[in-house]
Amino acid sequence: MKKILITGGLGFIGSHTVVELQNAGFDVVIIDDLSNSSVEVLDNIGKITGEKPEYYQIDLRIKEEVKDFFNKVNVDGIIHFAAFKAVGESVQKPLEYYENNIGALVYILQEMRDRNIDHFIFSSSCTVYGQADELPITEKAPIKPAESPYGNTKQIGEEIIRDTCKANDLNAIALRYFNPIGAHGSLEIGELPLGVPLNLVPYITETAVGIRKELMVFGDDYDTPDGTPIRDYVHVVDLAKAHVAALKRLIHKENKQNFEYFNIGTGKGNSVIEIIKAFEKTNNLKLNYRVADRREGDVTAAYADTTFANKELKWNTEKSLEEALKSAYEWQKKQTINVE
Structure with a gap:
């Protein structure tokens, strides 16, 4: 059984990926x-899969803590989620x-290189x-100058990984x-x-259950x-399954290059207003929203x-x-009931 490290594994995408990997x-x-998650998620993962994962609370910005972890725990591969992720905040x-x-x-x-960890x-x-x-x-779309520091960290991150794959025996x-x-x-x-919330759907669900008085639509003058x-x-469950597919591709040596990249989406675009209307229709309710100024970086x-x-x-x-x-709203309602 391959042991896989998930950084940021208690976050939104990370926790769903942990479930699919298990x-x-x-x-x-x-x-x-x-920093943007809760330790209770660990128990909730265990409720779904029947197995509570091994967990370490570590600040990855502290090099000594990272090294100490790898001195204690042997892993066969890593999925790296841990990051700050809000465009506007960045x-x-x-x-x-x-x-x-x-x-x-x-x-x-650096730890992967020093310990010959692939994947x-x-x-x-x-x-x-x-x-x-x-x-x-x-x-094949060109990588444009980033619209935000967050986007730039993802561009730079990919460049660092590409250079590391060239210089070392790493597949990513x-x-x-x-x-x-x-x-x-x-x-x-x-x-x-x-x-x-800094993302649209949790902002919608929190408005729907009354945590937020109104939903802000940032800009209605886009082309x-x-x-x-x-x-x-x-x-997010479909997204999580893409990580399992990518990991298996590396483990089975099906990758065509030592650094590959893939778009993970549905192939369909929806506007903010379309999402609001779809949410209202799906959950049979009305949302209180108003238009505000555009956000920088969008x-x-x-x-x-x-x-x-x-x-x-x-x-x-x-x-x-x-x-x-529907699932986002049901999840939000459950959290609200638990708080009450």
Whole structure:
């Protein structure tokens, strides 16, 4: 049984990926500093899979803590999620984003090199494309100057991994996510941001249950049919399964190059207003929302061409937008009941 380290494994995407890895027969160990997650997630993963993963609370910005972990624990591969992830916040706090997102990556790769650990999967982002010239976006799209420090950390991260793969015997895959939403069908894990949500769907669900008085739509003057930005919203369980597919590709030596990258999305774009309307229809309710100024760093439209991932990873999305929006709302309601 291969032992896989998941950094940020108690976060939204990380926790769902842990579940799918355990379901696929992998042994999982988690590192998470709890800066944007909760230790209760560990028990909830155990409720779903019947096995609570090994867990270490470590700040990956501290090189000695990273080294100490690898001195104690042997792993066969790593999926690296741990990162600050808010576009808008990164504009306000660029140095914190560079320190956390780049420093931690370098320290992990150094340990992999020194210990001959192969198999690395990087949690990347469609933000590496900036505002793409053509839609849908293929992996051949040029990497534009980043629209935000967050996007830049993903671009730089991929460059660091590519250089490391060239210089050392490392095989790596970067998965460029579009917009993950939804919750696990068990409603044991889902997206639970600390503080004001910075992503659309948790902002919607918190408004729907009354935590937020109103939903802010950031800009309605974009060059899109209804004036609001367009994104590709993919169910987090489908996204998690893409990591299992990528890991198996590396383990079975099916990768064509030592550094590969894939778009992970649905291939369909929806505007902010379309998501609001779909959420209202799916959950039979009305949302209180108003238009506010644009956010710095937001692009007009981004949705994926997933042909390459479908073919090479033998991965396809299975869950609908409606399923994702329904599960997100049910998850949010469950959290609200638990708080009360």
